[in-house]
Amino acid sequence: MHKALELIFDWCYPLLRKIGFGDTIASYFSLVLNIAMLSLLTYIIYIIFRFFLVTLMAIAAKKTKTRFDDLLISNKTAKYISHLIPLLFIYKSVPVILNDFVYWETMFGKLVGVYIILLILWIVRTIFNALRDYLKLKPEYSDKPIDSYIQVIMLILWMIGVTVIISELFEVKANTMFATLGAVSAIILLIFRDTLLGFVASVQVSLNDMVRIGDWITFDKFGADGDVIEINLATVKVRNFDNTTTTIPTYSLISDSFRNWRGMLNSDGRRIKRHLLIRAKSIRFLKEEELQKMKQIQLISNYIDIRQTEIDKYNASNQIDKALPINGRNLTNFGLYRKYITSYLENYPSLNKDMILLCRQLQPTAQGIPLEIYTFTKDKKFENYEYIMADIFDHIIASIGYFDLEIFELSTGKEIVDNL
Template sequence: MKLYDIAEPILKNLEVSPTLSLYINLVVNLIILGIIAYILDYVFKKILIVCLAVVAIRTKSSFDDFLVANKTAKYMAHLVPLYYISKKVPLVLDKFVYWESLFTKLVKFNIIILSILILRSILNALRDYLKLQPKYKDKPIDSYVQVIMITMWIYAFISFILILFDTTKTTLLTTFGSVSAVIILIFRDTILGFVASIQVTVNDMVRIGDWITVEKYGADGDVEEINLATVKVRNFDNTTSTIPTYSLISDSFRNWRGMINSDGRRIKRHILIKGGSVRFLKDEELEHLKRIQFISTYIDKRKQDIDKFNSSNQIDKSLSINGRNLTNLGLFRKYIQQYILSHPGINKDMLLMVRYLQPTEKGIPLEIYCFSKDKKWENYEYIMADIFDHVIASIKYFDLELFELQPAKNQDDFTL
């Protein structure tokens, strides 16, 4: 006697009506099918989990450890009872054609979903494994996984419709073409995120760990995560900013990776010198300034060149404006340049200069442009502060004045 025919002879002996006998037999068969499926699931789950755990312990690779952590064996074990059920449904429901068709579709739905879950667990394990590898540590692995999963869910959704309505792929694609505008409208953000994620990855615009600044979203810090929809940034004040992935290709942002990978971090800052304090220097003043070691040799050489020029051109030096002359601002600029060249925190192999910017109503901007050796934020700020401490304190030795607003008698007015 077959397993699924146990109830039928018993019901005949009890002289149960054929209709009631048919339904009771169905219930009994479903219970038997459920018990067998549960036993198969339990047994194979134990076997696969134990086997994978043993393999994970004995191998050096951590990939199988992540497979265990993401419950891959558990999902794979569920396939065995589902496969068994799919084979026995025609036998159990042979006299219930409608229910057989419905139940078969339900089993197929479960197999598709379970296959997606198995794939997801494997991809998650692969993602966790690759994040530990130095080669892939800065790559947006989450975006890759999400793209694959979206593709698989789209395929699963199409399969659901094909199974549910017993239609063909051609008919389904034709229908999708008719409602494509609605689909694009509904999934606009997802589509934009998908496109942006690919462009960001292909063009290597942002990596995990990059320091980026996105003023529009108030983000200024290190990239912690890049996925299909958002980019997670840990700001330097320990807050977190979430930026739409699409904004990285539609809006402007600053990536500091080039600076970090270079040999120095740029210092570009200026001070404002009062224009009225700039003047020509007399010989006795030059003698006094020669005591400043950084420019002593420079003053001697420049004075010789200037005197030679003025003498050969018979310049009338009764007025300082005639001919060539040294100015207090020019010597101060040269002094700052020599000071920066001697500073141990500055990279001498990169661009270094002290220059004037366009004069403004607030004075003459004297800009220092150079690169610090240390790129770490706090050390960089210390080096820059150290330089400007010295620069500001040195101004008075050249009889120059730093611009600053002075409050007038009337509190609403200010004078220089």
């Protein structure tokens, strides 16, 4: 190419001298001519390599079974590589073309070198993006924070790239640069505080397996209640159940408290833990005729017989005076109701009988005596879980009247007037 440019210049130089241009003008004319020829050749090389790289990669991607090469095409890796080859051609040609212009040769060479470094970083980025998309297609990696890993690697590469660029532009040694960065580390920590915190948090989240993509988490501080859809270096994105998206700083996952429901989803059941408030004044001992009537309730008829026999035997052996119900041992409507609810839960088909199942009495409150249901459903799906829980409490509330018990609720204005 250089010989061709010399032939063109040898042909043009006498003409320039004839029309009055001096050696300086002729030299600049030679420079412009060389740059024009270099630009033309560079463009031709770019067109050729872009056509072959993009076309050949597309053909190869169609013939292979793996999806990775398809993702390389969608991330335009071949397109950016086709830019790199002409740049390398320019970088090698600059010393020849600008041989007589030392200053411009140095400046232009540095700029081209910087552009090559940035382009290499961008090509590496597209390859990592393709790798990220490919790993997300694999079931074993679908819940891993791949974005965080990629961003950490790219952050390190960009730091190295910026160091090389500064060294190239200002002819500073890398050792000197790192020593300078150490001296201004306090300022760097202040500027990149969120990035560094996010980096540390991402590592801890990954190592401790605190959060995975697809986990259902609840984070009251940020109003998040939904599935994790993305984990990267700086943020965690949560798609809430109302289809809104909450963005949480990654370092908040290790500095604040949040709830991860993964353990529940991976377990054998989802817990029901809810209580009713029973009016204390409605709790009393049961009379014999009331017990005979309650024996008609099939779930507790055998229990009443067995329990009443034990109580009668105890009272008789201890010569208890039953003139007053408070003497000796007695059945209460509240205790019998707890037994009924326990039997009802044990026979309910959608509950996991291998896990805890109980109906218990809690600490009395100003509103009444809490009666709590503590059990686990087999079905953990949200809609089915809510239906099962509602069905159980529908029956509990409807059956409470058969035991002459009352549920606490605030009186309305109409009730107050009626009681006057």
